[in-house]
Amino acid sequence: MTKLPPSSADHAFRLGDAALDLEHKGQLDLLLDIEAELRGSAQKDTLAASLDRLIEFTNLHFMSEQVMMRQQAYPGLPEHEAEHDELMEQMRDFQARIATGNRALCSTDLATLHDWVLRHICTKDAAFADYMARQNASTEAGQGAA
Ligand SMILES: [Fe+2]
Ligand SMILES: [Fe+2]
Numbered sequence: 001m002t003k004l005p006p007s008s009a010d011h012a013f014r015l016g017d018a019a020l021d022l023e024h025k026g027q028l029d030l031l032l033d034i035e036a037e038l039r040g041s042a043q044k045d046t047l048a049a050s051l052d053r054l055i056e057f058t059n060l061h062f063m064s065e066q067v068m069m070r071q072q073a074y075p076g077l078p079e080h081e082a083e084h085d086e087l088m089e090q091m092r093d094f095q096a097r098i099a100t101g102n103r104a105l106c107s108t109d110l111a112t113l114h115d116w117v118l119r120h121i122c123t124k125d126a127a128f129a130d131y132m133a134r135q136n137a138s139t140e141a142g143q144g145a146a
Helices: 017-041 046-071 075-099 105-144
Strands: none
Touching: 017 046, 017 105, 046 075, 046 105, 075 105
């Protein structure tokens, strides 16, 4: 199971794109908050509100990433979009389980969800960040040659 550092600001899942890195930090920090709440004595209402924030933030982040991909004509968009949809479904499933499930089970589920998000950032989002960097490099090279 992946163990997240206390702050996600300065670690390997930074992809080198300021906007993406900032949004990923927000997403991972929200997950850390929920983990801390689950370990602590947070009430169901508090957890539900935190999950609402995570889901809303993640949805906005995924939409903004997909807009960037369309703007860059990213060929991996359909596959990436499908994984976003799957992650949103996992988050909504978790939200439903936390409303009824036991806390220990929810902690395991949340750790799994956290791993999914990290894996997505380190693989699928990293591939898109590489693509953007290559596109920018070739645009700059083209401008240099003009
Ligand atoms: Fe992302
Ligand atoms: Fe993504």
